[in-house]
Amino acid sequence: MIDFDDIRPKRKIDLKIVLVVLLSFLFGIYIFNLLFGEKSFSRMIDLQKEYQVLDKKVKNLKKENTILQKEYFELKELEGK
Structure with missing residues (x-):
């Protein structure tokens, strides 16, 4: 008699x-999230660019503030005399 258990793998x-x-699969999900997720590399680059723009604005506002303070004190000095 033939034993079919031996024939079928x-x-x-x-x-x-x-x-x-x-x-x-899990590693692929991790890499995808690293590249395109909320805390991704592209988000970091965007935040760095935004930081540079805001830093320039702060520097310009400080310069403007210095000029306005100088003008204010000059006017205050003229008013006092």
Whole structure:
């Protein structure tokens, strides 16, 4: 008599293959999130550019403030005499 269990290959899923596929999938999600997520590299670049623009605005406002303070004190001095 023929034993059919020996003819048909056993279809056990190898745990190592499943683990490698799962880890690869999770690593892919992690890399995607790193590149395009809320705390991503592109967001960091955008924030650095925004910081530079705001820093320039602050410097310009400080210069303007200095000029206005000088003008204010000059007017205050003229008023006192």
